[in-house]
Amino acid sequence: MQENLDILSRTVEQWVNQNRPVSQTPIASELEKILDLSLGEDGCSSAELEKAIHDYVHYSPDVSQAGFNKLLYSGANKPAILGDWITSLCNATMHTYQVGPVATLMELELINQWNRLVGFEQGEGVMVSGGSQANMIGMMLARHHACPDIKARGLEGRTLVAYVSDQCHYSQQRSANVLGIGTDNLISVKSDEQGRICPEALAEEIETSISKGHTPFYIGLTAGTTVIGAYDPVAACSEIARKHNIWLHIDGAWGAPILFSEKHKHLLADSHLADSFAWDAHKLMNVPITAAVVLVKHEGALRQCCAGGGGEYLFHQDHNANYNLGERSIQCGRRADSLKVWLSWKAIGHSGFAKKIDYLQAIKNECISMIQKRTSFEILAPSAYLNIVFRFVPQSDNSNYSDDEAISKLNMEICKTMMREGGPYVDYARYKGKVGVRLILANDQIDSEHIKKLLNQCECIGKELSSNI
Numbered sequence: 001m002q003e004n005l006d007i008l009s010r011t012v013e014q015w016v017n018q019n020r021p022v023s024q025t026p027i028a029s030e031l032e033k034i035l036d037l038s039l040g041e042d043g044c045s046s047a048e049l050e051k052a053i054h055d056y057v058h059y060s061p062d063v064s065q066a067g068f069n070k071l072l073y074s075g076a077n078k079p080a081i082l083g084d085w086i087t088s089l090c091n092a093t094m095h096t097y098q099v100g101p102v103a104t105l106m107e108l109e110l111i112n113q114w115n116r117l118v119g120f121e122q123g124e125g126v127m128v129s130g131g132s133q134a135n136m137i138g139m140m141l142a143r144h145h146a147c148p149d150i151k152a153r154g155l156e157g158r159t160l161v162a163y164v165s166d167q168c169h170y171s172q173q174r175s176a177n178v179l180g181i182g183t184d185n186l187i188s189v190k191s192d193e194q195g196r197i198c199p200e201a202l203a204e205e206i207e208t209s210i211s212k213g214h215t216p217f218y219i220g221l222t223a224g225t226t227v228i229g230a231y232d233p234v235a236a237c238s239e240i241a242r243k244h245n246i247w248l249h250i251d252g253a254w255g256a257p258i259l260f261s262e263k264h265k266h267l268l269a270d271s272h273l274a275d276s277f278a279w280d281a282h283k284l285m286n287v288p289i290t291a292a293v294v295l296v297k298h299e300g301a302l303r304q305c306c307a308g309g310g311g312e313y314l315f316h317q318d319h320n321a322n323y324n325l326g327e328r329s330i331q332c333g334r335r336a337d338s339l340k341v342w343l344s345w346k347a348i349g350h351s352g353f354a355k356k357i358d359y360l361q362a363i364k365n366e367c368i369s370m371i372q373k374r375t376s377f378e379i380l381a382p383s384a385y386l387n388i389v390f391r392f393v394p395q396s397d398n399s400n401y402s403d404d405e406a407i408s409k410l411n412m413e414i415c416k417t418m419m420r421e422g423g424p425y426v427d428y429a430r431y432k433g434k435v436g437v438r439l440i441l442a443n444d445q446i447d448s449e450h451i452k453k454l455l456n457q458c459e460c461i462g463k464e465l466s467s468n469i
């Protein structure tokens with residue numbers, strides 16, 4: 001173990017002290033040539049292992065920097081990283097209390113706290129591999145609610161229909177595929193200018209399905225859409241769900257932590273009206289991947305839906321039976337993700353997350369007014385949460401950019417160039433037909449200086465690229 005610790009401490013030093021760009025990743029075919037990744041008959045020395053670790057770190061983008069603005073997480077959550085290491089050291093698995101005792105109790109406390117924030121008073125939950133799995137379990141619970149016999153008999157030709165907005169995460173399609181619903185039976189309901197699902201359109205789609213003899217069973221709202229961070233209206237959709245006895249799920253993978261903030265939680269008002277809820281701890285809470293939960297309002301629902309036969313060898317009916325979280329899960333072996341989340345929550349408290357949200361919301365407002373002041377930028381989407389989607393638009397006398405597609409391509413090029421130059425690492429995304437830079441504010445080390453530099457660089461590259469064509 002001492003050797004492990006030595007390598008670890010040298011690697012961490014390399015990670016922390018290196019003054020490096022956010023990204024220095026060559027294209028895949030080049031990196032393949034640089035690294036020797038072959039596995040062979042014979043083993044190797046620990047020096048060779050350390051060299052491989054060094055390369056691994058060197059070529060990974062530095063997600064801890066304030067300039068990592070590409071994904072829905074950024075920064076280094078120290079208590080959580082420590083928790084992740086200890087988790088590997090103990091290597092518990094989460095099916096039974098016996099093999100993950102403290103991890104189980106920590107997971108239960110986390111689930112209590114998450115349910116309290118969402119407003120599920122009698123709620124339950126289980127930690128899952130991510131928002132994608134949480135959404136899938138949400139849809140599976142909905143299917144079980146509508147037709148419990150499907151668990152044993154399968155669909156038997158029935159057509160079940162699910163409804164999401166046209167801004168939802170792609171995992172909803174994966175769920176419809178995995179659960180045998182069929183992606184054609186996942187209805188993409190139109191969203192308004194703010195990127196929120198239109199309740200009237202939702203109601204109409206449901207009526208259409210009913211008139212075809214189909215069974216509406218699932219409404220999947222999003223709290224914080226992936227591209228622009230929009231929050232679907234819960235109360236209006238809940239009324240529709242109740243009228244037709246349809247399960248209401250909220251995908252809060254990205255936007256749920258807004259519930260920590262007294263000032264901003266109104267964006268996700270009425271979350272308690274849902275039946276199930278997805279929450280990623282590995283996004284804004286910045287716990288090392290993966291850490292997420294699916295929360296359910298109705299106690300016992302997970303076990304009824306997920307548990308099947310064949311587990312007697314594992315789930316013994318002893319005094320710990322109620323603590324065997326494996327019966328609520330579709331997994332057998334499951335990593336103990338609770339420690340890293342619990343440690344980071346314990347370290348900063350509810351108020352730590354609230355402060356982070358409030359700070360980033362203030363930075364967002366500053367950033368938006370900076371963008372609005374520059375004539376070469378245009379905001380492409382309203383920004384309720386921490387996503388800012390904007391684009392560079394060349395001067396109007398530049399005839400090469402008379403249509404949206406040309407401007408879209410230019411903005412993709414701007415993002416790629418910024419990444420190549422090792423500057424802030426942003427990505428592009430399409431919203432309502434137009435491609436722009438998608439800037440994600442997930443790292444509270446970010447300040448207005450950083451934003452100013454990012455916008456300068458964006459503008460500079462945009463001008464250079466558009467004049468060179």
Ligand SMILES: *Cc1c(COP(=O)(O)O)cnc(C)c1O
Nearest residue numbers: 130131132169226251253254280
């Ligand atoms: C990221 C995201 C997901 C997927 O979550 P994973 O943890 O990556 O599986 C689902 N929904 C939304 C809205 C997301 O932003």
